[in-house]
Amino acid sequence: xxxxxxxxxxxxxxxxxxxxxxxxxxxxxxxxxxxxxxxxxxxxxxxxxxxxxxxxxxxxxxxxxxxxxxxxxxxxxxxxxxxxxxxxxxxxxxxxxxxxxxxxxxxxxxxxxxxxxxxxxxxxxxxxxxxxxxxxxxxxxxxxxxxxxxxxxxxxxxxxxxxxxxxxxxxxxxxxxxxxxxxxxxxxxxxxxxxxxxxxxxxxxxxxxxxxxxxxxxxxxxxxxxxxxxxxxxxxxxxxxxxxxxxxxxxxxxxxxxxxxxxxxxxxxxxxxxxxxxxxxxxxxxxxxxxxxxxxxxxxxxxxxxxxxxxxxxxxxxxxxxxxxxxxxxxxxxxxxxxx
Numbered sequence: 001x002x003x004x005x006x007x008x009x010x011x012x013x014x015x016x017x018x019x020x021x022x023x024x025x026x027x028x029x030x031x032x033x034x035x036x037x038x039x040x041x042x043x044x045x046x047x048x049x050x051x052x053x054x055x056x057x058x059x060x061x062x063x064x065x066x067x068x069x070x071x072x073x074x075x076x077x078x079x080x081x082x083x084x085x086x087x088x089x090x091x092x093x094x095x096x097x098x099x100x101x102x103x104x105x106x107x108x109x110x111x112x113x114x115x116x117x118x119x120x121x122x123x124x125x126x127x128x129x130x131x132x133x134x135x136x137x138x139x140x141x142x143x144x145x146x147x148x149x150x151x152x153x154x155x156x157x158x159x160x161x162x163x164x165x166x167x168x169x170x171x172x173x174x175x176x177x178x179x180x181x182x183x184x185x186x187x188x189x190x191x192x193x194x195x196x197x198x199x200x201x202x203x204x205x206x207x208x209x210x211x212x213x214x215x216x217x218x219x220x221x222x223x224x225x226x227x228x229x230x231x232x233x234x235x236x237x238x239x240x241x242x243x244x245x246x247x248x249x250x251x252x253x254x255x256x257x258x259x260x261x262x263x264x265x266x267x268x269x270x271x272x273x274x275x276x277x278x279x280x281x282x283x284x285x286x287x288x289x290x291x292x293x294x295x296x297x298x299x300x301x302x303x304x305x306x307x308x309x310x311x312x313x314x315x316x317x318x319x320x321x322x323x324x325x326x327x328x329x330x331x332x333x334x335x336x337x338x339x340x
Contacts, residue, residue: 018088018249026061027254031245034067035091036075036195041220042279043150043213043241044068046272047091053264062257075195076176082246083141089245090142098177100140103321105177107133109239110329112309117149117273119338120240125266127332136321143250145243146265148272150214151280152234156223157209158202161231162295164304173198173210179237182312183211186305202226211237215287216279224292232284232294235302
């Protein structure tokens with residue numbers, strides 16, 4: 001109880017520090033935000049664009065101290081660091097929080113359920129997704145602001161990954177959550193590690209490959225300097241990166257600051273999805289020219305993966321919140337005609 005009171009006090013103090021009034025009567029919001037992306041990656045550059053947008057649209061009333069490459073705490077710790085006032089906002093992804101509640105898996109990545117970012121954003125904006133995800137975050141003293149989705153990810157590997165059979169005994173970096181179960185069911189050996197440990201683990205041979213990001217962000221991480229095999233188009237995962245802020249900090253912000261941040265996130269989602277579509281196509285050309293092997297999976301191998309995923313969904317949805325989110329996604333996909 002004493003610890004809970006201490007954490008609550010930290011959050012209140014953080015909220016007071018984050019929003020203050022200046023001499024002319026305008027409120028100033030000061031935020032500390034961490035992302036796991038490095039500033040050199042395309043996603044890191046898009047995060048920087050978001051920060052520039054909200055500072056400009058607020059006429060400087062919103063001020064952000066941005067931390068890249070999980071430089072304050074580990075990626076998996078960012079959400080808690082924001083909830084307890086060490087940071088103000090988390091710009092990573094829900095997949096890191098599946099240990100708290102498996103519902104976080106379905107608040108970020110359905111693993112092959114959606115074909116493109118536009119379908120997944122449609123659930124968020126028009127299928128009741130925003131309220132559902134925010135209710136989950138509120139239960140952990142956080143406020144969900146929005147999603148941005150780079151698109152289907154591509155694996156990086158030092159061994160060929162031509163078919164589902166190539167996953168047998170394939171050691172790879174996996175994010176926490178459902179992905180570990182799905183790939184293990186296909187014979188792979190997933191190893192959960194932090195996003196920023198991937199390059200070294202691949203370079204030293206601790207892993208054979210990585211489930212990290214999409215084609216362009218994998219280049220930004222330097223993975224294809226080591227790994228000569230990948231798959232394109234991607235299919236296995238399409239995680240939504242989120243922005244979620246300490247709820248006490250958020251509630252203390254003026255309504256127009258909140259709206260600026262929400263609308264800017266929707267703008268980021270559109271710009272991010274479209275630039276990644278363009279960049280990934282060009283990246284694929286560049287990688288082929290450099291001799292990297294790009295594999296497009298046959299329909300029967302894609303189906304083997306999706307069969308494993310749908311079994312995994314049911315097995316992973318072990319809490320009421322997870323079951324409700326999964327049912328929401330499935331209902332929406334059926335309404336779209338994207339799932340029978």
